[in-house]
Amino acid sequence: MDLIANHISHRFGDLAVLDDISFTVSAGEVVAIVGPSGCGKSTLLSILGGLLQPTSGAPELRGAPPADSLNPLTFVFQDFALLPWASVEENVEFPLLHTQLSAPQRRALVDDALRRTGLTDFRTTYPKQLSGGMRQRVGISRALAVKPAILLMDEPLSALDSQTRELLMEDFVRLLADGGMGAVYVTHNLEEAARLADRIVVLSRRPGRIREVVTVPMTRTERGDAAAREKLLALQNQIWSLIRNEAIDAEREVQHA
């Protein structure tokens, strides 16, 4: 199943946020969206996931999702969005409760998602008892339980410390390795984008327009060795040079606001 941004524009009142955004996320592809602060990255993701009506244009799907997918477009939120009154397993089971699945079927999906994210031993704990990284793992586990075709990740690591970010990035690489699941990954961190994405959509300063679409010239499995790291660093520098001036302007604008 492909996800298509079809000439999407959006305004909040008089403020134009996005202007004519078009691109396609093919099945199994990981597309990162980067750009200066306030360029509409998160707004675009909300529109792509059907949580916000665009002013014009539309998000579209092409092809059927996998037969076992319970929620083809599934978000992983920056602030985790966990129910504080529910345990880890109840949080992971939450999106399955309204489906036609029987209790044993739900249980099997929850067990599998918890196992894949290393949370099996934490199933009865509550979010407040967990670290930020573990809370995000619960968010990822909840997303995996519904077997998404495309993960919509809104700066999923930005609320975490650098060590936890590194560990979770390794998890993302592993989870997306087989190409069975695609992703749209919104981030302001160019290293994360270069490490995870097949293509990087670079947005301009507000109103966000597509400045460039950069293809990462190697597979994700090839990105571990030293030579690849140098290439990725060069790619990051290339993207940074595209947005640096606008990022500075955006930063000054935020400070004036």
Next chain:
Amino acid sequence: MLDRAATDTAKDSATRRVRFRGAGFVPASSRFGGWIALAFVIAIWQAAGSTGLVNALFLPTPAAIVRAIYQLAISGALWQHLSASLLRIGVGWLLGTAAGVAVGFAIGLSRLARSVGITFISALFPIPKIALLPLLILWLGIGEEPKIATIALGVFFSTAISVYSGVDAVPRNLIRMAQSFNVPFATIVRKVVWPGALPAILAGFRITASVALLLVVSAEMIGAQYGIGAFVLQAGNLMQTDQLLAGVVILSVFGLAVGKVIGWLEIRLLHWR
């Protein structure tokens, strides 16, 4: 290298400890402080009455009040008055709470209900509900109904306000999360909005329990033969101040008991906080 250099420098001159400045401003209390203070006040009160320092007619001693409660209990009058008050509070509070929760959720979840409901609540909430008792007697007759209706009205407005405030305070990111998984509206209300609003709803229950107690005493003082309010008024008229204060102590104990029940509910239902 830097550490060693700093240590060496410190050795060269006399040291002094950094003064601790972080004390206080912590909302903590000692475990028995409150009880010791209460016992101390009661002891002084008893001593002042026993030594004749205070006229027992104006302020009976704690022992006299306990004796009055005991005599009321063995005569059966205590249960007669208490059961009448409890019935009125119980029925009035339940009716007011049920209506308040329903209206509060409607206001919290529906744009139409919000625009209509908040206007009416803003207009009617400030009215002292006891002022409506004569009108309610006119409408519902002399009996239990107007007293129960007064309590229900008082409880209704506070409950509705606390419920819709609680619904408004449910983090929107949780609702968006549920919507992103295509969770149906009813399930979002049951699994996200209700538990998210529960802290505010239970806080509202504490307030409405006090409102119900205030209104039952007021209503019973205006027109009732039995009930703690009627008993207190009657005792005051007869200058039986030990009985009057016995009624006040019973009201206080009732308030404390309700507070304990709500505290227990909070521990059971909000253990995740």
